[in-house]
Amino acid sequence: MPTINVQMFEGRTLEQKRAFVQAVTEATCKSLGCAPGSVDIIIQDVSRDNWATGGRLWSEPAPEA
Template structure:
């Protein structure tokens, strides 16, 4: 299953935590438990690698239907 990740950060300010925001698009069909495990893993890796607190990590998941995603001029629903 395919996903796309866009990472944005506000830039580091020593007076407050850096606030990374992840916008993640993925094909629909994952369970709530799979999404929960996924965001926990991203949050953990982000905290370890960027030195931020968990409450400063924002993750936005967007489910996309295969008919609304194309690669190489072909819809994934027709692949």
């Protein structure tokens, strides 16, 4: 049973999440040859205050070049 963990910024709509999990489930079943009922997807919505890249929180403005 594949379990897929996805972390993304919060703010997606329920409709967007539905479309996403459907697409990921289809791709997983096609590539791994498993049944849709065996695919678990866990979505974790993360605040931009709790995500950083290159030493900068995503909630902070980008530095001026």
